[in-house]
Amino acid sequence: MALSAAKPLIRRHTEIGIFLIGAILIVIFASTSDGRWANLYNIGTIMQVTATLGLMSLGVAIVIGTGEIDISVGSTFGMGALAHLWLAARIDPVFAALAAIAVGAAIGYVNGWLITRTKTPSLIITLGTLMIFRGIAIALTDGFSFSIPYAERNGWTYSLLGGGDFLGFNTALFWLIAVFAVLIVVLKAMPFGNRLLAVGGSADSAHSRGVRVDRIKLSAFVICGMLAAFAGALEAGKLGFADGSMGRLMELQAIASCVLGGCLLAGGRISLIGALMGAFVLSSIQSYLVVTGVQPQWFILILGLIVVGAAYGDKSLRNWAIRK
Amino acid sequence: MTQQPLIQVKNLDLYFGAFHALKNVSVDFNAGELIGLVGDNGAGKTTLIRVLCGIHAPSKGEVFFDGKKVEKFHPKLAIDQGIETIQQSVGLCDNLSIARNFYLGREPVKRIFGIPFLDFAKMREKSSRVIRQFGLRENVSADDEVERLSGGERQSVKIGRAVEFKNRVVIMDEPTNHLSVREREHVNELAVQLKEQGLLVIYITHDIFQVHKLADRIVIMENGEKVADASTDSMSAEALEDVIRQGGRVVEKEAV
Numbered sequence: 001m002a003l004s005a006a007k008p009l010i011r012r013h014t015e016i017g018i019f020l021i022g023a024i025l026i027v028i029f030a031s032t033s034d035g036r037w038a039n040l041y042n043i044g045t046i047m048q049v050t051a052t053l054g055l056m057s058l059g060v061a062i063v064i065g066t067g068e069i070d071i072s073v074g075s076t077f078g079m080g081a082l083a084h085l086w087l088a089a090r091i092d093p094v095f096a097a098l099a100a101i102a103v104g105a106a107i108g109y110v111n112g113w114l115i116t117r118t119k120t121p122s123l124i125i126t127l128g129t130l131m132i133f134r135g136i137a138i139a140l141t142d143g144f145s146f147s148i149p150y151a152e153r154n155g156w157t158y159s160l161l162g163g164g165d166f167l168g169f170n171t172a173l174f175w176l177i178a179v180f181a182v183l184i185v186v187l188k189a190m191p192f193g194n195r196l197l198a199v200g201g202s203a204d205s206a207h208s209r210g211v212r213v214d215r216i217k218l219s220a221f222v223i224c225g226m227l228a229a230f231a232g233a234l235e236a237g238k239l240g241f242a243d244g245s246m247g248r249l250m251e252l253q254a255i256a257s258c259v260l261g262g263c264l265l266a267g268g269r270i271s272l273i274g275a276l277m278g279a280f281v282l283s284s285i286q287s288y289l290v291v292t293g294v295q296p297q298w299f300i301l302i303l304g305l306i307v308v309g310a311a312y313g314d315k316s317l318r319n320w321a322i323r324k
Numbered sequence: 325m326t327q328q329p330l331i332q333v334k335n336l337d338l339y340f341g342a343f344h345a346l347k348n349v350s351v352d353f354n355a356g357e358l359i360g361l362v363g364d365n366g367a368g369k370t371t372l373i374r375v376l377c378g379i380h381a382p383s384k385g386e387v388f389f390d391g392k393k394v395e396k397f398h399p400k401l402a403i404d405q406g407i408e409t410i411q412q413s414v415g416l417c418d419n420l421s422i423a424r425n426f427y428l429g430r431e432p433v434k435r436i437f438g439i440p441f442l443d444f445a446k447m448r449e450k451s452s453r454v455i456r457q458f459g460l461r462e463n464v465s466a467d468d469e470v471e472r473l474s475g476g477e478r479q480s481v482k483i484g485r486a487v488e489f490k491n492r493v494v495i496m497d498e499p500t501n502h503l504s505v506r507e508r509e510h511v512n513e514l515a516v517q518l519k520e521q522g523l524l525v526i527y528i529t530h531d532i533f534q535v536h537k538l539a540d541r542i543v544i545m546e547n548g549e550k551v552a553d554a555s556t557d558s559m560s561a562e563a564l565e566d567v568i569r570q571g572g573r574v575v576e577k578e579a580v
Contacts, residue, residue, distance in 0.1 A: 189441050191431040194420070198428050201417035208379055208414045209429040210400035268419035 010321035014262030015274025017314035021260070022281045029288045036291040037284075044169055046280070046287045048238060051172035052077075052162075054279040055231035056250060057257040058176075058183055059224030061275040064258055065187075066220045067200040067267025068115065068122035073228040073254055075133035076107045077247030080229025081236035082137055084161075085146045093157045093237065100233040101226045107133060108225020112218035130251065138244035147241035162237030172234040176276070179227065184272055196220060200267025228254075249300070253282050256307050260314070281310075328391050330355040330492065330524050331376060336385035338371060345371045346382070347548040353526065355492070358519040360535035360556075361528045363545035364568070369528050370412065372545065373495050376526075377409040378402035403429070406491025410482045412498045418471040422460075425470050426451035426485050455484035459507045475502030483511060487518075494518050495526045500534075512538055532568070536561035544568055 010016050030038040056073050063070045080100040087096035111129055115122045153163055162172045187193035198206040199216045207213050228247075236242040259265065260281065261274025285306060289299050329352035338346040346368050353359060361369045374380045375387065381397035388394065389405055402409075409415075416425050427447050433440035452466040458480035470478060479502050486494050496515065500508040516538055519525045529535045536542065536556055542564055544552035552559075552567045 185441075189444075191433060191440055191442060194424050194428065194431055194442065198417040198420055198424075201419035202414065205414045205417050206428065208377070208399050208409070208411055210398075210403040211429045212398075212400065268417065 007321045010317060013271070014264070014269065014318075015271040015277060016262075017310070017317050018261045018274050018277045018281060020317075021310050021313065022277055022284075025281060025284060025288075029284060033288060033291055037288055040168070042287060042291060044165075046283045047173045048170040049283040049286065050276070050280045051170065051176040052231040052235045053250065053253055053257065053283060054176045054276045055172075055179060055234070056228045056254040057261070057275040057279045058179060058272055059227035060251075060254045061258045061261070061263050061270045061272055062183070062187075062196070063122075063220045063224045064263045064265060065196055065200045065267060065270040066217050067203065068217060068220070069255070069265065070108075070111060070122065070126045070221060070224050071251045071255065072107065072111060072126040072129040072133060073224065074247040074249060074251035075130050075137060076104050076225050076228035077232035077235070077250055078137040078242075078244065079107060079133050080104050080232030081242040081246045082140060082146065082232075082244070083229070084233035085148065085236040085240075085242040088158065088161075088237070089146075089148050089152065093155070093161050093163070097161045097230065097233045097237075100229045104225040104227070104229020104232075105222050106225070107229070108222040109218070111225065112221030115221070116214035116217055134244075134248070137246075141242075141244040143244070145241050145243035150240070153240055158237065162234030163240070170238060172231075172238065175230070175234060179230075180272060180276060187270075187272065192216075192219070197268055197270075200269075202268075253303070254279075256303070257282055260307065260310050262314075327354060329353055329388075330390060332388040333372075333376075334386045334388070336372075336375065336382050336387070338375065338380060339383045345548050346375070348385070349545075349548075349550050351543055351550060351553065353493075353524050355524050356519060356522045357541060358515060358525040358527060358539045360532070360539035360542045361526055361545065362530070362532050362535060362542055362564070362568070364530070366547075367545040368548040369545050370497055371548075373409065373497060373526060373528060376402070376493075377407055377411075377495060400429070403489075407493040407495065408486040408489050408491060409495040410479075410486050410497060410499050412501065415482050416470045416478055419469065421467045421469055422455065422464070422473075422481055423447040423451045423466040425481060426455070426466075426488075430489070450488070451484070454488045455480050458483045458487075458510065459503070460484075476504060476507060479503055480507070483514070487514065490518060490523060493524045493526070495528075497528045498530075499527070500529070532565055533561050536564070 056077060060070055060073055080103060083103045084096045084100040087099050107129065111126055114120065114125045160171055162170060164171055166174060195206065195211045196216050198211060199213050203213050232247055235246065257278030258275045261271050261278035263270040263275060282303065285303060286299055289302065331353040333349060333351045336346050336349040349372060363369045371380065375382050378397045378399040378401055386393055417428065432443040432446045434443045448466040460477055460480050464477065470481065483499060499511050503511060515525050515527055527535055527539060539556050541555050543550060544564060544567055552564060
């Protein structure tokens, strides 16, 4: 039968599930929203949200690849947003974004250092840093928000960093594409990527072959922190303001994007394109609920239901593909 | 002995928490020697070689490589020194292809503007050529994941890798497990060839009769201690087996 021909493909490509789910949802959303979902403006908004969530998801996917997890990315995003916006009003936004990325790298380094030094599960450490950096973000802003007046939101570097559009899409989307391309090459075609996936597949085996397991994990956390903070900077650039709550609960969406996208939480098997598709699906759902007038508080509930349903659907698909 | 030992282990102790895994072990290993390291399960043979290949650092005692005291223990340093190990339970990452496993940690690269990119053509071609000699089927590609391989094929990847990168020392931990009779003979011949090329070969097994035929010297371990160290000329396999029996246990025959 023709369907059986797809089995090897599904076995090889864990991200097929999320693409099917995405395709089905697009059809449903487009046909039930009376044109309010599937229009150029709304798709642009979805792409902007996908871009920032996607950058974060790519970083989380890299960490998942080593067999660890980073749930502190929501707070890192917030710290990146604050750093960028506070500085962008004072210096050129390029340097503000670089400073935000440096903040993210520092947070990632703290996570990675604590995890590799103390051999404590990354779930616990990053749960702690999630709260620590959220606390710092709220304390820094003292309950208020930073903002840049409209009049000052000009200059091409400000637009370049999330504050403007290019070819009809927010510039964040192009950053996402660039970062994705670089990461794919690093992961698939460079020694670092080979060792990173080896660490996730079997840390003991990688260690026995001379791979510096701790350094690889530390690097993964640094990359993840940098991407989350950069995503925060782009979001802040888009909004023109930032407060201490930015990025709250985004860590859950990023992890959901990765898992839906076919990244194995045990490590060693990740799909970057799957994680991006996961981010797109979550952003689409969010947008659908907004344009159809569903109260925002339902979002997290419906998101949860879809995650559970999609995970079950993906598992069923996989079991079917494994059977002869 | 006139010649300086290539690896010298002096009064080595190793604790895992409260467990005393190695007790005051001293052994000399010489270049150009094939040494059978024999003992029961839990005797400490694997633990000893895991110190030599840098996985474990000793709690007390010293290891000298080529006359120099080893200060830091890490597999990377051991591999850089030319110590290749065929581990029994670790060494392969199931999620990676054969070629990627083969070169893990020392990937060949082509540099473009100084950036290292994996040299896929070389990785594929060389790894499959080397591993085919050790029983990898023709229809298995170097791009296939190790997860799909049988026990014997997994072993052949590890052996092929050790032979390819052989340098000064090859340590084989139960190398003939999971192998067919013909492959087993091939591995045993290979161990002798490596020795004849002047390498130090440390061959770990349960089966004293098998290794007695190959080895120049047999070291027997029991409960973390060295209980015998004799040349195969001076002691017969039966006599050595008695030593193990007197340790209170009987050597199990290697399962086929």
